[in-house]
Amino acid sequence: MKIITSISEMKQHMTEIKRNGKTVGFIPTMGFLHEGHISLANRAVSENDFTVLSIFVNPTQFGLGEDLDRYPRDFAHDCSLSETAGVDVLFAPTVSDMYPNEYSTFVEVEKISSVLCGASRAGHFKGVATVVNKLFHICLPDRAYFGQKDYQQVQVIRRMVSDLNMDITIVSCPIVREQDGLAMSSRNTYLSTEERKQALILHQSLAFAQELVGTGERNAVKLIGEITTLIQTSPLADIEYVAVADVNTLKAVESIQGKVLLALAVRFGKTRLIDNIVLEV
Amino acid sequence: MKIITSISEMKQHMTEIKRNGKTVGFIPTMGFLHEGHISLANRAVSENDFTVLSIFVNPTQFGLGEDLDRYPRDFAHDCSLSETAGVDVLFAPTVSDMYPNEYSTFVEVEKISSVLCGASRAGHFKGVATVVNKLFHICLPDRAYFGQKDYQQVQVIRRMVSDLNMDITIVSCPIVREQDGLAMSSRNTYLSTEERKQALILHQSLAFAQELVGTGERNAVKLIGEITTLIQTSPLADIEYVAVADVNTLKAVESIQGKVLLALAVRFGKTRLIDNIVLEV
Numbered sequence: 194m195k196i197i198t199s200i201s202e203m204k205q206h207m208t209e210i211k212r213n214g215k216t217v218g219f220i221p222t223m224g225f226l227h228e229g230h231i232s233l234a235n236r237a238v239s240e241n242d243f244t245v246l247s248i249f250v251n252p253t254q255f256g257l258g259e260d261l262d263r264y265p266r267d268f269a270h271d272c273s274l275s276e277t278a279g280v281d282v283l284f285a286p287t288v289s290d291m292y293p294n295e296y297s298t299f300v301e302v303e304k305i306s307s308v309l310c311g312a313s314r315a316g317h318f319k320g321v322a323t324v325v326n327k328l329f330h331i332c333l334p335d336r337a338y339f340g341q342k343d344y345q346q347v348q349v350i351r352r353m354v355s356d357l358n359m360d361i362t363i364v365s366c367p368i369v370r371e372q373d374g375l376a377m378s379s380r381n382t383y384l385s386t387e388e389r390k391q392a393l394i395l396h397q398s399l400a401f402a403q404e405l406v407g408t409g410e411r412n413a414v415k416l417i418g419e420i421t422t423l424i425q426t427s428p429l430a431d432i433e434y435v436a437v438a439d440v441n442t443l444k445a446v447e448s449i450q451g452k453v454l455l456a457l458a459v460r461f462g463k464t465r466l467i468d469n470i471v472l473e474v
Numbered sequence: 475m476k477i478i479t480s481i482s483e484m485k486q487h488m489t490e491i492k493r494n495g496k497t498v499g500f501i502p503t504m505g506f507l508h509e510g511h512i513s514l515a516n517r518a519v520s521e522n523d524f525t526v527l528s529i530f531v532n533p534t535q536f537g538l539g540e541d542l543d544r545y546p547r548d549f550a551h552d553c554s555l556s557e558t559a560g561v562d563v564l565f566a567p568t569v570s571d572m573y574p575n576e577y578s579t580f581v582e583v584e585k586i587s588s589v590l591c592g593a594s595r596a597g598h599f600k601g602v603a604t605v606v607n608k609l610f611h612i613c614l615p616d617r618a619y620f621g622q623k624d625y626q627q628v629q630v631i632r633r634m635v636s637d638l639n640m641d642i643t644i645v646s647c648p649i650v651r652e653q654d655g656l657a658m659s660s661r662n663t664y665l666s667t668e669e670r671k672q673a674l675i676l677h678q679s680l681a682f683a684q685e686l687v688g689t690g691e692r693n694a695v696k697l698i699g700e701i702t703t704l705i706q707t708s709p710l711a712d713i714e715y716v717a718v719a720d721v722n723t724l725k726a727v728e729s730i731q732g733k734v735l736l737a738l739a740v741r742f743g744k745t746r747l748i749d750n751i752v753l754e755v
Binding site for chain 2: 200204208295296297298299300301302303304305322323326327330331352353356357358359360442
């Protein structure tokens with residue numbers, strides 16, 4: 194596995210790969226890799242001639258007071274996991290190469306970026322869309338792989354790629370969970386033992402929602418009420434939102450018909466966790 | 475010359491051209507072509523294996539009350555001029571194909587977009603950056619050609635391409651003028667006979683500035699004062715701005731050193747004209 198840190202070297206390398214007619218799979222990450230990321234890498238390796246995984250803790254997607262400074266990092270372990278997964282190039286650019294002085298261009302996906310996580314994390318999806326747009330131009334993927342845990346992120350990227358006529362297939366992969374059900378996230382490392390235990394209420398509440406819908410519940414407000422009540426049985430859980438939304442536009446829906454997204458954001462202490470499920474009736 | 479109006483057909487066509495290893499030159503225009511555009515086409519044809527010229531009156535770069543509805547059009551004449559210039563594909567997409575329902579992604583080049591023309595035309599350069607970004611993804615150019623009359627536009631596009639790591643060379647070409655000195659513009663067609671006559675004050679004032687700098691003037695405020703006074707001798711001229719700015723950042727400069735941009739925007743009746751010169755000492 195080759196490790197590249199310079200943007201210009203990476204562009205040159207990938208231009209050559211594309212010139213040779215190879216298909217490229219790409220997994221953009223912020224590092225501190227876990228099995229969720231590796232599932233994306235495995236899929237990319239199986240579907241493409243060449244696989245790139247990027248590691249970049251992107252400052253423009255963190256708001257003031259968020260966890261940019263303490264975001265977990267373990268580059269050596271990330272290298273080892275990536276190599277084992279069959280990644281061909283690990284791309285790890287520096288902040289000053291990605292955002293040089295006088296940097297001033299931002300990509301904004303309006304509407305869909307302002308709901309759910311976007312409502313509390315101002316500018317977050319603008320930072321995400323911008324960095325992914327840059328990484329796409331540098332890494333020249335045919336297919337890019339994202340985890341469905343960040344459901345809204347995937348929809349924002351899909352919208353950007355479609356709106357800006359980029360020739361990239363966005364592949365959304367299932368959430369990978371710990372054995373006890375907690376959705377894998379680099380941020381799980383922040384949780385205390387007690388918080389970690391109580392955080393199980395997230396996936397339990399998704400399972401409960403599925404059960405309620407299975408027994409006939411079609412009213413989104415009632416469903417949200419039931420889920421909220423359940424989550425509140427965990428004393429450390431501080432709910433940011435429980436939402437039932439259209440799977441494409443992410444607009445709130447009143448009635449559960451066809452496929453709808455149930456999405457949660459809940460804080461445990463300083464740690465903000467998200468989880469979601471697509472309900473189908 | 476092939477005429478293509480569908481985005482998907484154009485993408486397919488250009489992907490094939492690129493696969494064959496051809497270099498692509500691209501001239502994005504809003505049509506109603508004049509010799510300025512044709513000078514860009516000639517240069518593109520001479521420097522690339524394949525040349526694309528696009529015609530699209532882009533609604534997102536017009537503000538409320540601007541001239542979107544009456545922007546001049548002559549598609550048949552544009553085709554004839556393009557074909558004569560050696561253009562290989564004329565791409566003329568529809569508004570609904572470029573901006574379908576639920577379209578929501580915009581590219582914003584901050585700072586540089588807010589001065590000069592950007593100060594009075596809110597959102598104009600956001601529309602320009604967005605449409606050019608889309609056209610670049612569709613037409614896959616190696617080089618894109620822009621007229622220096624729209625100096626700020628060229629700088630916005632350069633910044634976007636650099637910031638978003640797009641692999642495209644931006645070529646800025648000299649202003650083409652009518653025999654009497656008026657910078658060519660599709661909007662010149664709006665001018666009445668008297669306005670057309672008085673509009674000559676624009677390029678005369680640029681020549682005067684060059685003369686003043688040639689005889690030692692280094693004070694930007696004084697230079698702007700002299701130019702303003704000269705333009706005001708044309709009773710129909712309504713000055714929007716006369717500015718002396720850094721050639722790269724477009725920030726106002728106080729002293730004329732090295733290369734500086736002198737840029738003008740002046741209205742004659744309903745018609746807004748711009749012109750500029752790079753002064754060098």
